[in-house]
Amino acid sequence: MxxxxxxxxxxxxxxxxxxxxxxxxxxxxxxxxxxxxxxxxxxxxxxxxxxxxxxxxxxxxxxxxxxxxxxxxxxxxxxxxxxxxxxxxxxxxxxxxxxxxxxxxxxxxxxxxxxxxxxxxxxxxxxxxxxxxxxxxxxxxxxxxxxxxxxxxxxxxxxxxxxxxxxxxxxxxxxxxVPPRPASSGPVQSGPDPSRPAASGPAPSRAVNLGKIVLTKSSPRIDLTKHNIAGGIYRVNLNWNRAFTSRPSGLAGLFSANRQIDLDLAAYVRLKNGEQTIVQALGERFGALDRPPFVQLMGDDRTGSQEDGEWLHINGDRLDELAEILVFAFIYAGVPNWNATDAVVRLDIPGQPRIETRLSDGNEPLPMCAIARILHEGGTLRIERLERYFRGHEDMDRSFGWGFTWRAGWK
Amino acid sequence: MAVSLVKGGNVSLSKEAPGLESVVVGLGWDVRATDGESFDLDASCFLLNGEGKVRSDADFIFYNNKTSACGSVQHLGDNLTGEGDGDDEKVVVKLASLPADVTKLSFAVTIHEAEQRRQNFGMVSNAFIRVVNEMDGKEIARYDLSEDASTNTSLIFGELYRHNEEWKFRAVGQGFDGGLGALARNFGVNI
Known part of the structure; x- marks a missing residue:
């Protein structure tokens, strides 16, 4: 009980x-x-x-x-x-x-x-x-x-x-x-602590590094060299604050229920052999891990009740076949108001500190955001924050020069 | 040696501490280390007659009325935060000089503004109330509020009462809601 x-x-x-x-x-x-x-x-x-x-x-x-x-x-x-x-x-x-x-x-x-x-x-x-x-x-x-x-x-x-x-x-x-830590009791010392023999080597550091790598506008990328990268599943997570509900403005708002924002996570994948594809829930293009594109969307919950957000997995064991993964998201339901979503994207690569970035610049009411790009070139994995906003798939496609044919009916 | 009391258990003070002349009821707790409103615990004492009521409002000893008319019961002051070691608030009772018509003393602890601050004893670190022999500082009985009264905001800790020419202590450990005002009214104080 x-x-x-x-x-x-x-x-x-x-x-x-x-x-x-x-x-x-x-x-x-x-x-x-x-x-x-x-x-x-x-x-x-x-x-x-x-x-x-x-x-x-x-x-x-x-x-x-x-x-x-x-x-x-x-x-x-x-x-x-x-x-x-x-x-x-x-x-x-x-x-x-x-x-x-x-x-x-x-x-x-x-x-x-x-x-x-x-x-x-x-x-x-x-x-x-x-x-x-x-x-x-x-x-x-x-x-x-x-x-x-x-x-x-x-x-x-x-x-x-x-x-x-x-x-x-x-x-x-x-x-x-954060206030500075209070100095230990006793008189202020300007020189080395006489009670501690200097010859005993460096004092053991107890400082714990809480750090994860945060990609921001001012430091937008990190390069991981290949010998540091293990295989396994790379996990991309998009999460956002569900407490926010977008209210239709004006009088209509008084009579209609609040709607929660629902974000969809998606990816553009380019393989080393030149093939390219889109992985997203719309059109049920969920991808796959054990065969191309080696990227898979791990399910989508349209109700937004899935508390830990949306997950995209990348098969790190097939990294040699992957050239580029561009992670993007779009607001499926609700008024485009990215700032109110507090959206955060995290990338967990086995053996690496977590890499994350927040969507903080979404002031314009555009429903699509290219969040970050993973580029695999010459033994280096470059993870780059983009945070660029678009009107839709075609608009984004044009900007990156992918050249897909976007058909109505996908949405 | 402190006697571990179960609810309702009696300790004969003359047996546990022969020659006992005065006791200190001590209340202690740790200063709040986390962010939020501080914890302010108050000790109080009611001098009661045979009917279990105060003889007058002056028999309610608390932070605004620190000394009884007879001078036998003295509240040593209100600590607002729990700062300092050991007992943060003390009520000293001289047993021999208590008037004959006072047959019982009831001790209580309450959290100041518990309802507004949404606090209970379990949120306070190391909160306790105890009875100590003033002569040698030995603890006679103790109640760990953080542990045993965790969901309460007010507690009747225990009572000293006359029994066949000797003083006894009974651990009451009865929690209640409503704060110090409700408690005082219950003992016949005009609030």
Whole structure:
């Protein structure tokens, strides 16, 4: 039987392996902190997140999509000096409220033991401590916390004693400036710390790089050299904020229901042999992974209820046959208002940091956006942000010189 | 040694702490580390007669009325945030000088503006209320609010009462809603 918890409430949990499912209504990141008696982490291995999906002894691990994460936690195997495991979520948008929904479930096998529903509308924080497993009188309990930090992952990580690398501020927009860490107690030192022998080599760095590669207007591309690239499935995800509904303007708006924006993800694919094609849901041109074009659209949900957005897979094992993949999207339903969608596109290549870009310049009411291009030339994979807006397929085709014949009836 | 109390359990103070003259009811919690409105917990005490009511409004000891008329019960001040270690708020009770018609003292903890701030004890880190022997600082009984009263916003912690020439302490641990005002009315205070 499932017990619903309110924030602050706690409940004993079994010590057998547990899974925790967290689902958000829009793109988010998930993290876990292994904490000791002082409520802090001790080492980098105590922090599980998208850059480190498993801790050293395998007691905590994370699998995630754009909008959901699953933690596997084995309380019985946690070291005896571990007092707590805290689970957190950070919104890709400025606030948790923009996720529009956020639910955590603690499960044992197929049984859902605890359900925690966050009232997202109440939360202006960018990072939220969802809950914590903790020891209490020799048993493990779980508390639904739902408290967090407006500054996002950085103050959250610092609260748990994780030093965050200074160049890692990019992942989530921090609405307020992050205050510098207070200097350690004692007089200000201008020289090397005399209590630390200089000959002992560099102090071990505890700074964790939270970075993903964010492509922006000012730094629009990244080149990956081939020897760094593994095979496997490259996953492209388009996600957007479903909380926004486009309202028909004027008097009509009073009488018609709000419509959610629905975005369709699609791709132009050019093979090394010169063949080119379009992969998209319209016309049921879903593509394929094991044969040309080696790019496949992983299903489309016209209702927009698919919480983790739209996925396009690329078969990285057939990279040698691929020359170009241009990822584009169009607004299938709703008034073109890209800015309101908070759309974000992510590319996960096995063994590489996540690459992502946001659609931020869509001021004109044009329904189609060429988002990014993956070019494979001379042993280099160039990923380039485009963010160019078009009236439709033909308009975009002309701009890139593809030369398809676009027939009416496709749409 | 602190006696771990179950709800409704009694501790004979004269047995646990012979020669007990005064007790301190201490309330403590951690300052809020996350963003949001701070947690402000308030300790209060009601001097009650045989009918379980205050003799007058002056028997309601809280942050705006810190000392009883007899001087036996003293609230040492209101901590608004939980800053500092140990007990953040203390109510000191001199047992010997309590008037004979006061047969019971009831201690409560409430969260200030809990409803507006949508807070409960479980959201507050390390919140507790305890009874300590003032002479040696030893803890007699303790209630971990964050843990055992997590979904409550107000709690009657326990009561000191006269029983055959000795004082006893009973852990009540009864949560309720409505805040300090509702609680005070319940004990006969004109609010």
């Amino acid at each position: 499932t017990q619903n918890l309110v924030p602050g409430q706690n409940c004993p949990v079994p010590t057998s392996p547990l899974t925790v499912h967290v689902r958000a209504g829009a793109a988010a990141d998930f993290s876990a902190f292994r904490l000791f008696a002082d409520g802090k982490t001790r080492r980098d291995e105590d922090f599980v997140f998208y850059g480190q999906k498993r801790n050293d002894d395998g007691t905590i691990s994370l699998m995630h999509d754009a909008c959901s994460g699953t933690f596997s936690i084995d309380p019985a195997r946690l070291a005896p000096d571990v007092e707590k495991v805290a689970l957190a979520v950070t919104s890709d948008f400025p606030t948790i409220a923009r996720l529009s929904s956020l639910t955590l479930e603690v499960c044992q096998g197929a049984d859902c033991l605890l359900r925690c529903v966050v009232e997202t509308a109440r939360h202006d924080e960018a990072a939220l401590i969802l809950g914590e497993f903790y020891r209490r009188n020799g048993q493990w309990k779980f508390r639904f916390v739902a408290q967090g930090f407006r500054g996002g992952l950085r103050p959250l990580a610092e609260f748990y004693g994780v030093d965050v690398a200074d160049d890692a501020a990019a992942p989530s927009p921090a609405p307020s400036p």
